[in-house]
Amino acid sequence: MLELTDGERDQLQRWAWRGKSSQALALRSRIVLACASGSDNKTVAAELGCAQATVGKWRARFVEHRLDGLTDEDRPGRPASITVEQVEDVVVATLESVPANATHWSRAKMAQRSGLSKSTIGRIWKTFELKPHRAEGFKLANDPLLVEKVYDVVGRYLNPPEAAVVLSVDELGRAGAR
Numbered sequence: 671m672l673e674l675t676d677g678e679r680d681q682l683q684r685w686a687w688r689g690k691s692s693q694a695l696a697l698r699s700r701i702v703l704a705c706a707s708g709s710d711n712k713t714v715a716a717e718l719g720c721a722q723a724t725v726g727k728w729r730a731r732f733v734e735h736r737l738d739g740l741t742d743e744d745r746p747g748r749p750a751s752i753t754v755e756q757v758e759d760v761v762v763a764t765l766e767s768v769p770a771n772a773t774h775w776s777r778a779k780m781a782q783r784s785g786l787s788k789s790t791i792g793r794i795w796k797t798f799e800l801k802p803h804r805a806e807g808f809k810l811a812n813d814p815l816l817v818e819k820v821y822d823v824v825g826r827y828l829n830p831p832e833a834a835v836v837l838s839v840d841e842l843g844r845a846g847a848r
Contacts, residue, residue, distance in 0.1 A: 672732070686703060
């Protein structure tokens with residue numbers, strides 16, 4: 671029977687049931703937890719809907735390397751040429767800033783700012799589903815009279831003049847009528 675320390679059991683349970691764990695790590699954690707309960711490979715495979723060979727592999731890896739044995743091994747191929755910090759910088763800058771004299775980031779401007787290629791910027795944005803060219807949210811102006819103007823516009827909608835048609839056109843030219 672596979673034996674776990676309390677710390678290992680706690681970590682495996684977090685990995686197995688946390689929503690942000692990768693599915694592979696969650697399955698491996700459930701395999702080890704089931705093996706630690708005394709079940710054989712065949713029973714664990716049937717319970718978890720995987721192959722006996724899969725259960726055997728992760729049981730053996732855990733016995734040999736403990737928790738470290740459950741992580742993915744390095745894959746062959748060229749190592750990543752950009753760092754996690756560079757990706758984070760691009761994502762944060764895209765979400766929290768705008769370039770000078772522009773309303774949003776373009777791939778070219780972000781590439782110039784970050785030192786990465788335009789295609790790399792495009793891949794990062796695609797991965798994180800960022801579309802800075804598509805403003806979908808409400809943006810506040812820096813106008814000191816904004817509150818008064820909002821009250822005026824909303825007031826016209828809520829209490830229009832007698833027999834009047836109230837129209838509104840936003841900065842993109844779409845019109846709405848009331």
